[in-house]
Amino acid sequence: MAASLFQDVPLKAKVVGWGIIFIPLVVLLLLAAIFLRPEPINQRLVWGCYVAANAPPLDIREDAIYIIEPARRKFSYIAEPSKTSYQLNVRPALLLKRMPTGHYQFLSTRGIGFFWPLLPAPGKNRDRMRHPEEYAGRIQIAADGGGVVYSRKSDADACRQ
Structure with a gap:
């Protein structure tokens, strides 16, 4: 023993x-x-019109995110810190899917929601914000086959419909 x-x-x-x-x-x-x-992030920081190549524009407002499409769907969001960066917590779960035409479309999917990372300027910490002041008006949305980066436009013509 x-x-x-x-x-x-x-x-x-x-x-x-x-x-x-x-x-x-x-x-x-x-x-x-x-x-x-x-540090908490002010929701006003993300308001605006966002566009991405071959994807429908998004109009982020105080009350909701509007998809600029004929159906004019909208969904709720919360700008919040995550464990390593900052993100938009969006509900319901809408998947950005590439269609055979090469364009993307938001489709309903199972799940309660998704998290969209808020991105700093290209070349700064790559895909991670350490402080809300680093936000560069870019959002990454997961899509089949990779991610789509939406950028905020200073002129909101793409979001007028």
Whole structure:
């Protein structure tokens, strides 16, 4: 029978030893949870008209995101921080699917919603924003066969219908 490494150590010494190890770790985790929270993002930052090649324009307003198409569908969203960046939490789940014509179309799919990453300017942290001020008016939407990047246009002609 093998002898335990701490067999002759009194219980009080074991408790003190484990306390010396775990109390600082718990304090570090609490401090990280308090001070490393991402800054909230103002929803106004994402408002505007967004376009992408071969995809229907999106008009992001205070109340909803409108797809500029004959059906004029809309869906809700929340601009929020994620674990590593910032994103739009959109509902219901609409999949951007490439049609045989080469154009994209939003189709209803199963699920409660999707997360669309907000992107910084090209060449800055690639696809990750560390602060809301880095937002460059670009949104990435997952699509079959890759992702489609929507860019905000200063003139909203594409969203007038």
